[in-house]
Amino acid sequence: MKKEYVMGNQAIALGAIAAGVNVACGYPGTPSSEIVDTIAKRNVNKAIHVEWSINEKAAMEVAAGASYAGARCLVTMKMMGLNVASDALMSLAYVGVEGGLVVVSADDPGPISSQTEQDTRLFAKYCRIPVFDPSSVEEAYEMIQDAFEYSEKYKTPVLFRPTTRIDHAYGSITYDENACPKEIPGFVKNSKRFVIFPRLSRMNHEMIEKRNPEIGDDFSDYRFNVYQGKEGNKKAVLAGGAGYAYVKEYLQDRTDVSLIKVGTPHPFPERFLLNALKDVEEVLVVEELFPYLEEELLMLAGKKQLKIKVLGKHTGNSPLAGENTAEQVAADVAAFLGEASNETEGIESSDASGRPNPPMRPPVLCAGCPHRASFYAVKQAMKGRKANFSGDIGCYTLGNAMPLDMVDTCLCMGAGITMAQGLHWTDKETVNFAFVGDSTFFASGMTGIANAVYNEADMILCVLDNSTTAMTGHQPHPGTGMNMMGDVVNKISIEKILKGMGIEKVLNVNPLNLEEAKSAISECADAPGVKAIIFKSPCVALFKPTEKCVITDSCIGCKKCIREIGCPAISADGKTVKIDASMCTGCSLCAQICPTGAIKKEVR
Amino acid sequence: MSYNILLCGVGGQGTVLASKLLAAAAEKMGETVHSAETIGMAQRGGPVTSHVRIGKDAYSPLIPKKSADLIIAFEPSEAVRNLDYLKDGGAVITNEVCLKPVTESLNPTGYDGKEMVEYLKKTVANLVVLNADKLCEDLGSSKFFNVAVLGVAKGADFLPFTEEALIETIETSVKAGFVEVNKKAFLHGVEEGRK
Numbered sequence: 001m002k003k004e005y006v007m008g009n010q011a012i013a014l015g016a017i018a019a020g021v022n023v024a025c026g027y028p029g030t031p032s033s034e035i036v037d038t039i040a041k042r043n044v045n046k047a048i049h050v051e052w053s054i055n056e057k058a059a060m061e062v063a064a065g066a067s068y069a070g071a072r073c074l075v076t077m078k079m080m081g082l083n084v085a086s087d088a089l090m091s092l093a094y095v096g097v098e099g100g101l102v103v104v105s106a107d108d109p110g111p112i113s114s115q116t117e118q119d120t121r122l123f124a125k126y127c128r129i130p131v132f133d134p135s136s137v138e139e140a141y142e143m144i145q146d147a148f149e150y151s152e153k154y155k156t157p158v159l160f161r162p163t164t165r166i167d168h169a170y171g172s173i174t175y176d177e178n179a180c181p182k183e184i185p186g187f188v189k190n191s192k193r194f195v196i197f198p199r200l201s202r203m204n205h206e207m208i209e210k211r212n213p214e215i216g217d218d219f220s221d222y223r224f225n226v227y228q229g230k231e232g233n234k235k236a237v238l239a240g241g242a243g244y245a246y247v248k249e250y251l252q253d254r255t256d257v258s259l260i261k262v263g264t265p266h267p268f269p270e271r272f273l274l275n276a277l278k279d280v281e282e283v284l285v286v287e288e289l290f291p292y293l294e295e296e297l298l299m300l301a302g303k304k305q306l307k308i309k310v311l312g313k314h315t316g317n318s319p320l321a322g323e324n325t326a327e328q329v330a331a332d333v334a335a336f337l338g339e340a341s342n343e344t345e346g347i348e349s350s351d352a353s354g355r356p357n358p359p360m361r362p363p364v365l366c367a368g369c370p371h372r373a374s375f376y377a378v379k380q381a382m383k384g385r386k387a388n389f390s391g392d393i394g395c396y397t398l399g400n401a402m403p404l405d406m407v408d409t410c411l412c413m414g415a416g417i418t419m420a421q422g423l424h425w426t427d428k429e430t431v432n433f434a435f436v437g438d439s440t441f442f443a444s445g446m447t448g449i450a451n452a453v454y455n456e457a458d459m460i461l462c463v464l465d466n467s468t469t470a471m472t473g474h475q476p477h478p479g480t481g482m483n484m485m486g487d488v489v490n491k492i493s494i495e496k497i498l499k500g501m502g503i504e505k506v507l508n509v510n511p512l513n514l515e516e517a518k519s520a521i522s523e524c525a526d527a528p529g530v531k532a533i534i535f536k537s538p539c540v541a542l543f544k545p546t547e548k549c550v551i552t553d554s555c556i557g558c559k560k561c562i563r564e565i566g567c568p569a570i571s572a573d574g575k576t577v578k579i580d581a582s583m584c585t586g587c588s589l590c591a592q593i594c595p596t597g598a599i600k601k602e603v604r
Numbered sequence: 605m606s607y608n609i610l611l612c613g614v615g616g617q618g619t620v621l622a623s624k625l626l627a628a629a630a631e632k633m634g635e636t637v638h639s640a641e642t643i644g645m646a647q648r649g650g651p652v653t654s655h656v657r658i659g660k661d662a663y664s665p666l667i668p669k670k671s672a673d674l675i676i677a678f679e680p681s682e683a684v685r686n687l688d689y690l691k692d693g694g695a696v697i698t699n700e701v702c703l704k705p706v707t708e709s710l711n712p713t714g715y716d717g718k719e720m721v722e723y724l725k726k727t728v729a730n731l732v733v734l735n736a737d738k739l740c741e742d743l744g745s746s747k748f749f750n751v752a753v754l755g756v757a758k759g760a761d762f763l764p765f766t767e768e769a770l771i772e773t774i775e776t777s778v779k780a781g782f783v784e785v786n787k788k789a790f791l792h793g794v795e796e797g798r799k
């Protein structure tokens with residue numbers, strides 16, 4: 001056994017390895033990405049099949065197949081990925097599994113790095129499958145192993161939903177470094193079981209609805225559904241996940257009020273709750289995102305005609321949106337108990353008066369980021385023409401910031417391509433651009449392109465190919481020639497895919513060559529149908545720069561380089577413009593726009 | 605024991621390594637420790653914090669406001685940004701060398717850090733102001749500030765660990781090849797801190 005101080009996501013990965021996981025797959029997304037990365041790094045003898053799948057749906061289906069053969073499977077994603085995977089998961093919930101199948105869907109209250117504040121617990125209820133909700137790093141390590149057991153016990157996929165504060169927190173766990181994957185029994189054909197038909201769904205639906213209360217009863221004795229407090233308490237706080245951690249921080253080991261933790265929100269462990277709430281008259285529910293536990297408790301109270309007052313989001317006793325904080329929760333619990341909380345007292349009034357405002361530090365594209373050059377080239381080439389710029393999700397969403405201001409829309413992964421078509425059908429005079437990153441292209445861009453070709457939309461597709469999934473921490477994808485088993489594989493050519501779909505004009509451009517890029521864009525703007533430009537240049541995090549640019553005496557201080565491209569390496573002090581040599585990658589975009597040619601490239 | 609340390613700075617300054625060293629040192633001393641990083645986007649230049657929580661009673665992943673015993677700031681405005689976390693009577697160690705926002709040239713704010721340091725001097729009794737460039741002069745690079753500042757914290761008696769625990773941690777946690785220079789940085793910091 002080995003003790004190690006690890007991140008929550010590493011604890012989840014180590015827990016899955018301890019559970020004998022055979023197949024681990026997923027698609028990157030903050031805050032979930034380190035799970036697959038960790039399993040890949042600790043994959044002794046490559047005994048586990050580890051992959052970044054092209055998207056979450058693919059990952060879910062790979063896992064479903066392996067599970068039918070009896071393998072233990074882990075699927076990871078951020079919660080929006082669950083939307084993409086839901087078609088597969090929903091049907092799988094009816095069919096069931098053979099080997100344990102655990103789907104980690106990481107929620108992001110805040111949201112800190114996501115498009116939505118959705119709640120995986122609700123998805124579990126919608127799919128009618130169990131969900132586990134860890135409240136600490138240590139618990140996550142144990143719970144993920146339990147999740148595999150329950151999955152196999154009830155032959156159902158199960159969800160596991162940590163939140164950002166669990167995924168990215170650190171704690172100590174003790175694990176077996178010699179754990180190895182389970183023996184895989186092998187696929188036993190049985191079309192009555194594995195081929196979904198309306199009749200099967202009807203039958204299994206009834207089975208599932210009868211089974212869920214049994215699981216709820218089973219969960220009533222589950223080790224992470226626990227409460228503290230003495231008999232006869234009239235007040236209780238009900239909490240789960242990070243919300244529990246905040247309440248526990250305030251209440252510590254107090255027994256004059258009951259603290260009830262629910263680690264399995266669905267199926268709701270009713271017997272456990274009825275017992276924990278025996279003499280309780282008033283409950284404050286503390287949870288993030290959806291008022292899930294609150295509504296379950298209201299339903300239970302209605303069903304059992306409990307005389308109990310349920311306070312939470314619906315009653316204005318806790319915040320409706322955003323992340324919980326220790327102070328907010330302390331204040332809410334204190335108010336509920338009629339106590340003054342020293343956590344909240346004086347925070348507002350603390351000598352913050354006269355405090356200078358720290359400067360804002362908004363995220364920007366890195367110095368030398370090739371996306372900046374691509375956006376700038378399109379902007380220049382389209383000067384004076386009506387054009388829409390449909391953006392997408394990735395580092396390149398930051399192309400919306402001043403001074404580039406080149407992202408007019410951003411919705412969900414892959415949507416830029418199809419939304420550009422929608423915009424086109426409302427106004428054929430405007431040139432429509434769609435920007436998509438290489439990882440997003442493989443994840444959900446290809447179908448939208450086929451749609452454009454088939455339905456004869458006019459648009460210019462700009463693939464921003466930086467050879468990585470940068471935004472989520474630089475994971476490889478099918479265009480990079482590497483996979484998570486450490487193998488060098490054939491790169492899938494984006495150009496060939498586009499040509500294969502029947503796009504005639506597919507241009508390869510180096511975005512760091514401004515003139516070449518601009519002329520390619522102008523050439524496409526005047527041609528009918530779907531045109532594509534692949535802007536190929538690596539993310540600056542992938543290489544060590546060998547050159548840098550410096551400003552020479554011929555600089556006239558016009559600051560065009562600052563006003564037009566906004567590279568963070570360039571700054572001005574009065575009339576003097578400087579380049580921070582430690583940041584500059586020598587991309588030379590600034591040199592190409594300097595009206596006096598004052599910026600020169602040098603060897604580092 | 606219960607002790608909360610908040611480290612703050614700007615992406616790329618090395619706060620994460622410093623927080624890992626603190627956590628490892630606490631474990632070496634047999635303490636229960638938890639920490640959490642607020643990880644920004646892949647791009648550099650955003651504010652980052654690490655919350656290190658020592659003790660069995662720490663449940664919240666982040667330090668509650670007004671509960672940090674020590675704030676170690678790698679940049680003066682980041683110290684001010686996180687000042688609500690400081691406990692009454694808590695200590696602050698800050699670098700006075702400012703980092704302007706990367707958007708400064710586009711949207712000038714005139715920020716130079718001085719106002720922040722002045723404010724800290726006025727409001728924090730237990731304050732140590734450092735100049736990272738000067739502190740690291742003999743070390744060859746300001747990037748060793750992250751370890752040197754831990755030395756200062758130890759020297760000034762703000763850390764509940766022994767010097768040995770911290771040095772052993774550097775020996776086991778830092779990449780081979782960087783151990784000696786980091787040990788030197790740490791010891792140099794200890795000397796500074798004692799002053």
Ligand SMILES: Cc1ncc(C[n+]2csc(CCOP(=O)(O)OP(=O)(O)O)c2C)c(N)n1
Binds near residue numbers: 084395441466469
């Ligand atoms: C459905 C869904 N899954 C995952 C994510 C997380 N995510 C955000 S951006 C991104 C991909 C970015 O890669 P790429 O398109 O290559 O752009 P880059 O960041 O490299 O510029 C991912 C996976 C998401 N937002 N939505």
Ligand code: SF4
Binds near residue numbers: 367570585586
């Ligand atoms: S060459 Fe110019 S634009 Fe490119 S990274 Fe250096 S300063 Fe920025």
Ligand code: SF4
Binds near residue numbers: 368369370470646647
């Ligand atoms: S991480 Fe890469 S893709 Fe993202 S902004 Fe920086 S250079 Fe651009």
